[in-house]
Amino acid sequence: xxxxxxxNELYSNGITNIGGVDEVGRxxxxxxxxxxxxxLPKGFILDGLTDSKKVxxxxxxxxxxxxxxxxxxxxxxxxxxxxxxxxxxxxxxxxAMLLAIDDVNKQIKIGHILIDAMPLDIDIPHTSIIxxxxxxxxxxxxxxxxxxxxxxxxxxxxxxxxxxEFGKHKxxxxxxxxxxxxxxxxxxxxxxxxxxxxEIIKR
Numbered sequence: 418x419x420x421x422x423x424x425n426e427l428y429s430n431g432i433t434n435i436g437g438v439d440e441v442g443r444x445x446x447x448x449x450x451x452x453x454x455x456x457l458p459k460g461f462i463l464d465g466l467t468d469s470k471k472v473x474x475x476x477x478x479x480x481x482x483x484x485x486x487x488x489x490x491x492x493x494x495x496x497x498x499x500x501x502x503x504x505x506x507x508x509x510x511x512x513a514m515l516l517a518i519d520d521v522n523k524q525i526k527i528g529h530i531l532i533d534a535m536p537l538d539i540d541i542p543h544t545s546i547i548x549x550x551x552x553x554x555x556x557x558x559x560x561x562x563x564x565x566x567x568x569x570x571x572x573x574x575x576x577x578x579x580x581x582e583f584g585k586h587k588x589x590x591x592x593x594x595x596x597x598x599x600x601x602x603x604x605x606x607x608x609x610x611x612x613x614x615x616e617i618i619k620r
Contacts, residue, residue, distance in 0.1 A: 420467070420554040423531055423546065428459060432528040432542075434489065436521055437555025439533040440510045441469070441563045445588030446598075446614055447607045448570055449495040450506065452513035453562035454521045454530070456489040457555055466557050468550040469564040481565040484558045491559075492520025493566055502610040511535055517559075531555050578604060 424435050440452035463484070469477055485491065494516025496509040504512070514537060521527060522541070529542045533549035533556050549556040568587055575584035581597045581604075588594070590613045598607075598617050607614050 420552065420557060423544065423553045424457075424459075424555060427529050433459065434525055434528040435555055436518065436527045436530045436541075437549075437553055437557070437559040438514050438518060438530055438535075438537075439469075439550050439556050439560040439563055440513050440535070441560065442567050442588075443506050443510060444590070445608075446590050446594070446611050447498065447583075447588040447604075448567065448574070449497045450501060450509050450513050451563045451567040451570075452494040452510070452517040453491060453559040453566065454494075454514070454517040454527075455484060455491045455555060455558040455562055456521060456525055456527065457484075457558055458487065458489055461487060461554065461558075463554075463558075466554065466561070468548075468557060469560040471551070472561065474568070477561055477565050477568075480558075480561045484562060488558070490521045490524040491562060492517045492524070493562070494518075494520065498606050498608045501608050505610070506608075511537060515539065533560070574606070
């Protein structure tokens with residue numbers, strides 16, 4: 418897979434400052450959905466970079482630092498659980514992406530945006546790519562920034578509430594996580610509109 422194809426096509430048309438956008442955290446029962454927008458310099462190379470889900474946690478941390486150090490600009494967008502409950506996770510994911518893009522656009526004028534799958538209503542020229550985090554170096558970089566950002570939030574929560582083991586499941590509805598909620602109850606930050614949480618509330 419040529420991770421540079423989309424970027425190189427844009428560069429060949431004289432377009433620079435290409436932003437890659439991705440989000441993480443649609444499935445977890447707790448915490449925000451997090452999006453990142455990353456503008457990489459032309460010629461950026463990072464061996465092994467691909468969809469963050471296919472990269473080991475140790476490598477993601479190393480990649481995160483390298484991307485942050487070398488990016489022309491990057492931005493983070495978050496939508497908290499309470500708003501996810503109000504507007505649904507699909508709309509929340511779009512909003513998080515728009516916030517991340519807006520954050521970057523304040524730092525640098527984006528020439529084109531490559532988005533992982535999601536159609537966005539924006540004035541900036543953009544391309545939505547199915548499974549873009551495995552097809553575009555810019556989207557792959559954004560997926561790493563978003564994933565590490567959210568995982569670190571889960572580790573912070575794990576320190577505060579060790580009995581839930583957030584550091585292991587990152588908020589996803591694993592058997593252990595559901596057992597912990599049943600035993601210890603809900604803490605602030607749970608997505609009350611999600612079915613597994615609703616089922617526990619009803620008991």
